[in-house]
Amino acid sequence: MNIILLGAPGAGKGTQATKISERYRLPHISTGDIFRANIKNGTEIGLLAKSYIDKGELVPDEVTCAIVKDRLTWEDAKDGCLLDGFPRNLFQAAELDKFAKIDAVVNINIDFSLLMDRLCGRRVCKECGESYHVSTLNGATVCSRCGGELYQRKDDNPETVKSRLEVYNEQTAPLIDYYTKRGIILNFTGSEAPADVLFAEIAAVLDKKIG
């Protein structure tokens, strides 16, 4: 079973992805995480990706599609995977159709007015990727789950967030229609409620699909 997780930056994709991937034993494939790992390791892909990510723009399709196409050939993905952050435009969706069969698209809708504060206040664990909001940390600088150091993503600043949200509206949102027409979209609404609330809703629907 191949599942796509769709939603604006800050909608809670990453958090839900971790939970979905654990419950259904699907490898979590996040193009954003792959790019950040490449940036950290100073690879050629990382160097290229950084120039786009820092501006809140999409990394070129050719590079992004090649990474995902390769990742899907790994042993752990042979029975399915959870794609988080890919595809992000219609071109990528059409490419993906050439190398994978998509069974379901979990789409998280969210009120845009929540996103600027969520993203700019976000702190992420360097070790396990868990995200937090500064307002709930009470000054803590390490992850309550694993003790890892928390950091702020370089693209979580007002200017870059603004362009990421524009890119989402212009390029990614049309995917909702694309997958709705195909009859495989599952719609959910994100909110300020704890992530577990949304996850319970998603799991109730996926349990029926996956069994």
Ligand code: ADP
């Ligand atoms: P978010 O959904 O919060 O923006 P991601 O970690 O998914 O975070 O993505 C961070 C950045 O990585 C994006 O703003 C973009 O520059 C790049 N990126 C991630 N996935 C893709 C993709 N499928 N195509 C092009 N660029 C991507």
Ligand code: ZN
């Ligand atoms: Zn952690």
